[in-house]
Amino acid sequence: VAERGSGIPVVVAGLGDVGRAIARSVLETPELRLVAAADPAPGLAGRKLESILNAPCPDLTVASDLAKAFAAAQGGVLLQATRSSFEAVRPQIEQAVRAGLSVASTCEELAYPWLRHEAQADALDRLCEKSDVAVVGTGVNPGFALDRLPALLSQMTGRVRHIDAVRVVDANARRPALQRKVGAGLSEEAFQAAVERGEVGHVGLAESVALAALGCGLEVDEVDEELEPVIAARDLATAVPVREGAVAGVRHLARGYADGREVVRLELVLVAGAEHPRDEVRLDADPPLRISIPGGVPGDEATAWAVVHAATALPMLRGLVTVLDLPPGR
Amino acid sequence: VAERGSGIPVVVAGLGDVGRAIARSVLETPELRLVAAADPAPGLAGRKLESILNAPCPDLTVASDLAKAFAAAQGGVLLQATRSSFEAVRPQIEQAVRAGLSVASTCEELAYPWLRHEAQADALDRLCEKSDVAVVGTGVNPGFALDRLPALLSQMTGRVRHIDAVRVVDANARRPALQRKVGAGLSEEAFQAAVERGEVGHVGLAESVALAALGCGLEVDEVDEELEPVIAARDLATAVPVREGAVAGVRHLARGYADGREVVRLELVLVAGAEHPRDEVRLDADPPLRISIPGGVPGDEATAWAVVHAATALPMLRGLVTVLDLPPGR
Numbered sequence: 001v002a003e004r005g006s007g008i009p010v011v012v013a014g015l016g017d018v019g020r021a022i023a024r025s026v027l028e029t030p031e032l033r034l035v036a037a038a039d040p041a042p043g044l045a046g047r048k049l050e051s052i053l054n055a056p057c058p059d060l061t062v063a064s065d066l067a068k069a070f071a072a073a074q075g076g077v078l079l080q081a082t083r084s085s086f087e088a089v090r091p092q093i094e095q096a097v098r099a100g101l102s103v104a105s106t107c108e109e110l111a112y113p114w115l116r117h118e119a120q121a122d123a124l125d126r127l128c129e130k131s132d133v134a135v136v137g138t139g140v141n142p143g144f145a146l147d148r149l150p151a152l153l154s155q156m157t158g159r160v161r162h163i164d165a166v167r168v169v170d171a172n173a174r175r176p177a178l179q180r181k182v183g184a185g186l187s188e189e190a191f192q193a194a195v196e197r198g199e200v201g202h203v204g205l206a207e208s209v210a211l212a213a214l215g216c217g218l219e220v221d222e223v224d225e226e227l228e229p230v231i232a233a234r235d236l237a238t239a240v241p242v243r244e245g246a247v248a249g250v251r252h253l254a255r256g257y258a259d260g261r262e263v264v265r266l267e268l269v270l271v272a273g274a275e276h277p278r279d280e281v282r283l284d285a286d287p288p289l290r291i292s293i294p295g296g297v298p299g300d301e302a303t304a305w306a307v308v309h310a311a312t313a314l315p316m317l318r319g320l321v322t323v324l325d326l327p328p329g330r
Numbered sequence: 331v332a333e334r335g336s337g338i339p340v341v342v343a344g345l346g347d348v349g350r351a352i353a354r355s356v357l358e359t360p361e362l363r364l365v366a367a368a369d370p371a372p373g374l375a376g377r378k379l380e381s382i383l384n385a386p387c388p389d390l391t392v393a394s395d396l397a398k399a400f401a402a403a404q405g406g407v408l409l410q411a412t413r414s415s416f417e418a419v420r421p422q423i424e425q426a427v428r429a430g431l432s433v434a435s436t437c438e439e440l441a442y443p444w445l446r447h448e449a450q451a452d453a454l455d456r457l458c459e460k461s462d463v464a465v466v467g468t469g470v471n472p473g474f475a476l477d478r479l480p481a482l483l484s485q486m487t488g489r490v491r492h493i494d495a496v497r498v499v500d501a502n503a504r505r506p507a508l509q510r511k512v513g514a515g516l517s518e519e520a521f522q523a524a525v526e527r528g529e530v531g532h533v534g535l536a537e538s539v540a541l542a543a544l545g546c547g548l549e550v551d552e553v554d555e556e557l558e559p560v561i562a563a564r565d566l567a568t569a570v571p572v573r574e575g576a577v578a579g580v581r582h583l584a585r586g587y588a589d590g591r592e593v594v595r596l597e598l599v600l601v602a603g604a605e606h607p608r609d610e611v612r613l614d615a616d617p618p619l620r621i622s623i624p625g626g627v628p629g630d631e632a633t634a635w636a637v638v639h640a641a642t643a644l645p646m647l648r649g650l651v652t653v654l655d656l657p658p659g660r
Contacts, residue, residue, distance in 0.1 A: 140486065148658055148659075151659030151660070156470065158635055159358065216659065287632055291622070293622075305485070328482045329478075329547075
């Protein structure tokens, strides 16, 4: 397959489930041109990209050397789907920015990096300005269901007194990796140990609190988080089988406060066999507003598209930005 | 009440129900400063603004002379809630733009003026650029429920094959003027005559088709509209009483086509006593997405806030823009 000659040059870093979905989405987007894909994993580096994507694509070999890939995409965009931690993704992002690429990343902490890494975020912002490029962390959660959506809704109301949003995901309907990530099948003791090792739980909910507050015009001076197991009330014939009394998933709560008063409450329920999966936002304001996405926005597939659409908008932006800086349409 | 010394200076033109709601919302918004209000209607011009708003406000008299009001607000924003037709509002907008004001207006045709008035819209765009200001038409419908909302949702999907959105409003829950606007209580013959006189029906649905298509990345080369009465199946004890067999309201359909294929279908149901009032959007795409606002966004109150929030964003924009150019948060 010949490379298309026009479009914004794009490098995809990370070829896990989401990275592959991103690469396939890039191939469907006429404004973008896939010029390189990279993943250092032993089973991926050196292989033909086409064999990994199961989709017709340019004749590319999966790279492990990003410097070369970035040189081929100067003035373009890095689409990064690797890690959840800002510190883990920062070296690669800085390398891309220095090479003159903008970056759209699924890194959850990057959705609002000032929350946990203020000085490093400010430094990255300055580096972006210097290189005349933009960096954004985006996706469904964080990046849409619990932050960008309440922000848009708040355009239709007066002062927002309180944001209440919930995302319920049936982990069984998603890839097995997610079911393990929510601790399905573990005993309560094993669950708590896995939480302490950082193997169970979701990154980005506190970032969504900060983003939702910012987008709705609220000032939050404190954010706290709670994580608790959801216990199966009966045996579940899910992809990872869950016995009655074992952990079926996780309930994650993040709250934002202003002067000690709760003003944001975000709840994420990731449970195998969860009933009524949905995204739902309630704004306590005049007028009060409620919005609901029955079934919920599907995480991986929609996250890939969020990243790809961000790539088409980034050339118009500068600095380290958030999804609140992205245009609401295409 | 003393004027606040800071904030963007704002003039409100039109003090009907929506204009008054806008003025009250401006008073609640610290970023804005109400410096003048104008309405040439005999019962309004010359009166104290406070007596019309029933709210504490700066000591202002309702003006009929806009030139003076604009001079007092140079570098600020005109919030206009007067007419639905672009040609009807254009002289006042041009006057404001020439005086150095940006404009946010409830004018329905202004939501996407290129649809019916391409040359005049382009001329207004050039005038805005020359005066270094921005003009936008915004509100709930058009401006949010059937256009900006599907656009945001499409950020989470691949190519959109079809947009299907419906807004159902219980006209009885709204001001009596709306119930008359939908023809409630008329015979079918009187309804058709009122439609032909332009007294019944909604302006802006075709503009929403164009905006929704633009925001979802669809090209539409043709838009058509249909308007039909909804007949009461029983007597309705609504604000304007409706007998069985009389008109209870209106069903308005607007469709957009690409190469003869329907790609956008927007339906607006404005009926006294309508069941399940709501806003609902469905995108036929991968992944398919549906979003719903039970009860629907309340038209007048939310339109006022949409205009007021646009006022805070306009100083960062230039030209004749659409709601798709407004930031999704505050």
